[in-house]
Amino acid sequence: MAKPRKFSKIVVEPPGPLAKKIIEWDEKYLMQSYVRWYPLVIAKGEGAVLEDVDGNRYIDFNSGLAVLNTGHTPEPVIKRIKEQLGRFLHYSLTDFYYELAPRYAEKLVNALNWSGSKVFFTNSGAESIEAGIKVSRGFFKGRRPYLISFLNSFHGRTMATLTLSASKTIHKKYFHPLLPGVLHVPYPYPYRCPFGSETPDECAENTIGYIEDVVFKKLVDPSEVAAFFIEPIQGEGGYVVPPKKFMVMLRRLTKEHGILLVADEVQSGMGRTGKILAIYNFDVKPDLVALAKGIASGLPLGALVGDSEFMSLPGGSHANTFGGNPVSLAAADATLDMLLGGLMENARVQGDYIKSRMLELMDELNIIGDVRGLGLMIGVEIVKDRETKEPAPKLVSWIINQCFKRGLLIIGGGETSLRLAPPLVINREQVDEALDILEGVLREAEKNMT
C-alpha cells in the first residue's frame, strides 16, 4: 500500500481554474520566448515545499532553476532583507560607496577560501560571465582575442554569453552575427564520450588531446587565447560531471599556455554540490569564477570573483547601475551564513542518499541509463534501452509531467536527462516522499516502454 503523503497534496488536477486564468493572462501580456515545462503557477512556498494558486502542494526538486538553495522564504534571509529595506534600497556602486559591499565581498572571498581575490558585483549569471569575458580579454589588453568554451554548455542569453553557449541552436537562431573570436570544443561527457572513449580517464585524455592537437595546432595559437570558460558540472547540458582527471589536465594546460580558466559556477556554485564551488570537488582552483543564482536566495545578484592580478580593469571600463544592490547583498550575507551553517553538509548527505536510491532503481529499470552528480545537483539519464543508450526525450517529458501531476517538481536537461536540484534545506522525509513519486512514475514509464 502506498504511504500517506505528508508534504505534497494534489487537490485539483493542475492547471486548476486559477492557474488557467493566470496562464491566459500571461500569454496575453508577456512575450512568450520562454519554455515552460508544465503549467505551474506558484502562490507561495516554505522550505522545500511550494503551493500553487489552486492549493496543490508540491515537493520542489527545481529550487526555481537552482536558485533557492536556502529554500523558499528562509527566515534569516527575510529578516536581513527587511532590516535593509528600512535603511536604503539603492545607491549605485558605480559612483559611490556603501559598507555592505566590501563587508559581503570579504565574507564571500573568505568562504571561497581565496585570499588575494577581488569581487565584481552583477545582477545575473549572464552579467557575471560578461564580466569574465571583459576581465580576461582586458587583462591581456586585447592581445589575446580568443575565448574557448564547450559544446553543450550554457552561459547565458546576452549576445556574448550566447556566443559561448552551445547547447541548443534555438538560443542563437535569428541572432547572428555573434561575438567574434569564440571556439567550442567537446565536453568530456563520460556516459557519451564524444571520442567514443571507454573510460572517463580516456575520455579526459582524448578531449585534452583534441584541444592540443586540433585546436591549438590547426585553429588558433594558444598564445592568442585569453580564457577557457567551463561549467565544472554542466547545468542545462543535463548535470554532466566531467572526469576529475579532465579538470586537472585542463588546469595544467591553461597554466602552461598562460590562458585564464574561468569557472561558470552560476548553477553549480554556492554550496549546491556540497562544496562552496563545484570545481573544488576536483581539487582545481580557477583564475576567475562567475556566480549568481543561489547567491542571494532569489534576489537578483551575481558576482565575478578572481585573483586580484586579473581583476584589474581600469576605472571607467566596466560597471553597472544595480550590481551589488544593498537589499540583494543583505540577502546574500544571510544566505552565506546559512550555507556555511550546515546546508552544504546537508547537500552532501541528501545528495548521496538520492543517488544511492536512484542507482538501486537503475539496477531494476532498463530506462535509466546513467545516474550522476555531486551533492544536490543530480542528473538521471533516461534512455529507450540501456544497451543502445538511445535517447528518449519524449519519455523524459512524460516523466516530468507525470511527476508534476503527482506532486513533485522536476525538469529536464540535455537531450534526455532529468535534473534533480532540491533546495539544500530539504530533509530525508521530503526526499523519500519525492523519490517515492519519482520511482512510481519511472516504473510506469518502463512498463509503457515494454
Ligand SMILES: Cc1ncc(COP(=O)(O)O)c(C=O)c1O
Ligand atoms: C551555468 C550557467 N551560466 C549562466 C547562466 C545565465 O544566468 P542568468 O539566467 O542569471 O543570466 C545560467 C542560467 O541558467 C547557467 O545555468
